[in-house]
Amino acid sequence: MKYALITGAGRGIGRAVAVKLAEMGYNIIINYKSNTEEANKTLALVQEKNCEGILMPFDVGNRTQVDSTLGAWIEQNPDKTIEVLVNNAGIRKDTLLMWMKPEEWDSVIDASLNGFYNVTRLLINSMLLKRYGKIVNVASLSGLKGMAGQVNYSSAKAGLIGATKALAQEVGRRGITVNVVAPGFIKSDMTEGINEADFKKMIPLNRFGEVEEVAELVAFLASSKSSYITGEVISINGGLYS
Numbered sequence: 001m002k003y004a005l006i007t008g009a010g011r012g013i014g015r016a017v018a019v020k021l022a023e024m025g026y027n028i029i030i031n032y033k034s035n036t037e038e039a040n041k042t043l044a045l046v047q048e049k050n051c052e053g054i055l056m057p058f059d060v061g062n063r064t065q066v067d068s069t070l071g072a073w074i075e076q077n078p079d080k081t082i083e084v085l086v087n088n089a090g091i092r093k094d095t096l097l098m099w100m101k102p103e104e105w106d107s108v109i110d111a112s113l114n115g116f117y118n119v120t121r122l123l124i125n126s127m128l129l130k131r132y133g134k135i136v137n138v139a140s141l142s143g144l145k146g147m148a149g150q151v152n153y154s155s156a157k158a159g160l161i162g163a164t165k166a167l168a169q170e171v172g173r174r175g176i177t178v179n180v181v182a183p184g185f186i187k188s189d190m191t192e193g194i195n196e197a198d199f200k201k202m203i204p205l206n207r208f209g210e211v212e213e214v215a216e217l218v219a220f221l222a223s224s225k226s227s228y229i230t231g232e233v234i235s236i237n238g239g240l241y242s
């Protein structure tokens with residue numbers, strides 16, 4: 001029984017990834033933080049693909065919660081293998097550093113960077129034993145180029161890129177690949193307040209991306225078709241910056 005765990009799969013990019021991986025035949029563990037109504041919509045879409053869907057709310061940044069939910073599920077289900085992990089959960093709290101409150105720094109680092117550690121540490125042993133695993137981390141253009149007003153978010157995403165490159169070297173011999181997808185502007189709740197008309201002039205493809213376009217790339221990196229790609233950062237940004 002093969003499972004894919006997608007963090008932050010209640011909405012946006014994570015939901016599109018959940019649907020795509022269900023199409024590939026995976027049973028899907030749908031993690032989200034608190035919006036159960038939206039997560040239920042993801043669940044219904046997964047079930048439409050005739051796959052099992054499991055709702056698993058926890059805050060990826062809270063190690064105790066991750067251990068008591070995901071850790072407990074792993075212990076109670078030794079017959080079930082999570083062979084794909086998509087570390088997608090993330091938030092942004094934009095402000096200039098001079099005004100950034102400790103909570104705005106901590107919460108953004110917790111969701112994207114500490115979340116990667118808290119979740120991946122629980123799955124890596126099983127992947128090592130099975131000699132197969134696909135880890136895809138969702139970073140951002142901000143983690144590559146840095147963005148004013150996003151010192152917290154750029155740091156979290158740059159850290160995630162470094163972690164990916166290091167982990168890829170640790171686990172490559174055991175058949176596990178670890179890669180990053182770095183989106184630019186993608187239409188989702190996260191970019192709701194950003195006016196596409198103002199920003200699209202900067203984008204060679206002249207539009208924001210769709211969540212399904214990101215899901216296609218994640219699905220490729222989560223599949224055996226990407227068997228010789230690891231430690232890579234693949235941008236998906238309409239040509240904005242590479």
Ligand code: NAP
Binds near residue numbers: 007032
């Ligand atoms: P979104 O629409 O805001 O959805 C975020 C999802 O993550 C929600 O399901 C949310 O759960 C969940 N989440 C947030 N914090 C969490 C936490 N601490 N623990 C568990 N789940 C958590 O965001 P999105 O646009 O799909 O973004 C997904 C990822 O892509 C993020 O890492 C983001 O940084 C990255 N990204 C997005 C863009 C973009 O333009 N959209 C660009 C570059 C990178 P609830 O529904 O329960 O709140």
